[in-house]
Amino acid sequence: MSTLLKIDTCFSPYLYPIYADTESIVVVIDVFRATSAICVAFAHGAEKIIPVATLEEALQYQKQGFLAGAERDAVKIEGFDFGNSPYDYMSPHIKGKTIALTTTNGTQAIEAARHAHKVVIGSFLNIDVLCQWLVNQNRNILLLCSGWKNKFNIEDSLFAGAVTHQLLKSNHSYALGDGCLAMKYLYEIGKEKPTKFFNHSTHKERFAKLHLKKDIRYCLVPNSAPVVPILNGSYLVNAL
């Protein structure tokens, strides 16, 4: 019998201080679309991604010759190389490159968790390798949902449920926080047809008229980007 490890879910970066400890691995989740885009960038050979909180910081990196991505309110900011669409990062030009990135929610969540034991990036695009990596670490886990401007959102929470569901099938015994328990049940009823939830969720309002259907579909397909982005000081690298 292995040790009883803990998994919990924090539904907003604003709540992170309540859940933070120095022992857990934090998985930052922003399914639509920052953490999906980050996974795609590493799967296409990016060497480093520097998450930054402000547009100004991203611009400074760009002026120094780095590539830079910037999104606010689901829209790419003019003058930057990328927004936060996964499709922006499917270019062969990013191979070996360092990219500075700032987004509405995802990079803010990374910033919040910066001092955790380890910080990794989760999305449906890397779920299997991420879960395997988490199991191998043999540590407590905190799933940190980026949410939407610090409010609960359903896509990040469902992903937390998907990770919980998958970790419970591993050899470890995990004690679940109530957030994981609720989202595991929700994921299990929705997993055959996750669009069931998304057709009613607020992302429709958030993303209205932005023609993001193709992005949203892509972000829900598992395992197209089998990487484990991990925070190493001020930047992310692929742990695999």
Place this chain on the structure above:
Amino acid sequence: MSTLLKIDTCFSPYLYPIYADTESIVVVIDVFRATSAICVAFAHGAEKIIPVATLEEALQYQKQGFLAGAERDAVKIEGFDFGNSPYDYMSPHIKGKTIALTTTNGTQAIEAARHAHKVVIGSFLNIDVLCQWLVNQNRNILLLCSGWKNKFNIEDSLFAGAVTHQLLKSNHSYALGDGCLAMKYLYEIGKEKPTKFFNHSTHKERFAKLHLKKDIRYCLVPNSAPVVPILNGSYLVNAL
């Protein structure tokens, strides 16, 4: 066609500033056990309940001759008249009385929401009359879960799902925040047997060895206390 009203759920008093507006009615929820106990007290004829944040304040009221209830970490504090068990408030002696009350989570959530348009108290014990009252107000609604020490808990969240489920059966059209959407689905899969969730939830750990099984069962039975406690300045009264 009536106006499209909004319902959202906030899963922690700590997150309340993110969800707060001056227009919504806030429903404070602490199923295990403060808001259940408050409903029972009014159903047994209490005239006013004064929610206070600290033990010291509750003690001051007691010294002035009021009845006073105090709970911390699920335990009644010595020297006070009541804890937060619903059974504590089933006495004929509370008829017409004013009671000062402080608890770990529920009274803190009331304190957080104090400046909302209106603040009412929700529990399974008053769910039908509460929902009918909410429908009659014809206003946006925020369901504020007290949680456990500012963390998400499953009993308050499921109750938020139960209220959402019930309001959607009314004549109003409600737009749901993602928290309501998720909890409505969860409630609908669990409503035949809510203990399905509770057998695995962290309340077992929180309430371990405290012999609270009877309380917990009681707090999940709908409509035994058909009252609508509402905040009127510094104290609660029954709106019905």
